[in-house]
Amino acid sequence: MRVIVIGAGKAGYELALRLSEENHDVVVIDKNTESLQEIANLDVMTVEGNGASPEILELAQVSNAQVVVAVTEIDEVNMIACMTAKQYGVPTCIARLRNPDYTSANPRGLSMQRLGIDLIIEPEQLAALEIARLIKTPLASDVDYFADGRVTMIGLQVDADAKIVGRSLAQCRLKNSLIVAVERNEEFIIPKGDYVVQAHDRLFVVGRTGKFQQIRALVGKPAHQIRAIAVVGAGRIGLNTVRLLSPRRNNISITLFEKDPVQADRAARLFPHILVIQGDASRMDVLCEEGSRQFDALVAVSGEDHVNLLTTMIAKELGIREVIAQISREDYAPLATKAGADAVVIPRLLTVSSVLRIVRESEIISISLLKGGAETLEFNAPAGCPLIGVPLKEADFPSKALLGAIIHRNEVIIPRGDSVIRKGDRVIVFALPEAIDELTWLFRQK
Secondary structure (H helix, E strand, C coil), X not given: CEEEEECCCHHHHHHHHHHHHCCCEEEEEECCHHHHHHHCCCCCEEEECCCCCHXXXXXXXXXXXXXXXXXXXXXXXXXXXXXXXXXXXXXXXXXXXXXXHHHCCCCCCCCCCCCCCCEEECHHHHHHHHHHHHHHCCCCCEEEEECCCCEEEEEXXXXXXXXXXCCEHHHHCCCCEXXXXXXXXXXXXXXXXXXXXXXXXXXXEEEECCCCHHHHHHHCCCCCCCCEEEEECCCHHHHHHHHHHCHHHHCCEEEEEECCHHHHHHHXXXXXXXXXXXXXXXXXXXXXXXXXXXXXXXXXXXCCHHHHHHHHHHHHHCCCCEEEEECCCHHHHHHHHHHCCCEEECHHHHHHHHHHHHHCCCCEEEEEECHHHCEEEEEECCCCCCCECCCHHHCCCCCCEEEEEEEECCEEECCCCCCCECCCCEEEEEECHHHHHHHHHHCCCC
């Protein structure tokens, strides 16, 4: 498939990397020579120029493209690029838009369909949604929902004194969930029943939503209620997070820290029912003055990686139980974990997962990307899928993937060896990068 990526920034680079690894014909357009030089080591074609220009799009052979993805830093450029690409007959045009004025539900607002935009990606909104899920699932490092919320995937780190340490997975006898992967020393493992859990392993568990009490007790992460939250940063992610958590509806208190006086004043006017502190929360004395001991959780979303990492360290030093850190680079994730972050949010991975769902020619309903290239995917089992009707213990399933759940006629089934996939079932699969191509082929509409 020919895919044109407009914008060679962080998101553009990640998209080009993932798509080229999947053997797509990728062209990257950007006006910045240095940005294109950074991307030149990938197996992609580059074109220097304005991605909204017909002449530049023609140089990229836009008429042969199946997908155009516009992810520059300027919303208007992304919109015009999609409009122009649609004039050349590109079937799918995707735009990253950050300004909520363009995506509001105002009846007199812009019609994205009329502008030629088939899919809008709002990375800050996606990041805020992930943070809200993490807040509602305390002490989980990762949370994602599938099958319209009936199935959840969570990541849980094993405490040193947890009951599960030294046990094999077969001995755990989980009823409502299945351990589909383990991260140990920054490496993902697809475990078998004889896998013995060690302290500090991170377990990825798929199960029925709200039914994780047994595995939480085993790993030493009992659920607890979060009543007081500190949000550091009044940028788009911070404001969206406050809006989603809705203190009045959820009976929680939120304190918002912002060092920029203009942004702090704007936040105070937008959310008069929360406490807004104009101050630098990456300074220990600022958090201490505001009674850090009362916070159950802290969300570091300042927009600057080094500030978020420093704030994370200070929050943990002050005894805040749960800390969520937003970072821009996947390779900083281990640093955030070492700094004490219980969960790490990487907005550009959320952007990439939205695009991959469209680009892959398969019955993919949703994709959740994890650091290190691992993925949790939700497929629809189409007619002709070779797995249909075959007991899983006899199926030719990729060794680097594990089926976590089957949804049959709205019933969530935690699969065992004799479980069978039927036509039209939804399946939730955890996969390492090596298994993605084979899975995509298995669940491709024949």
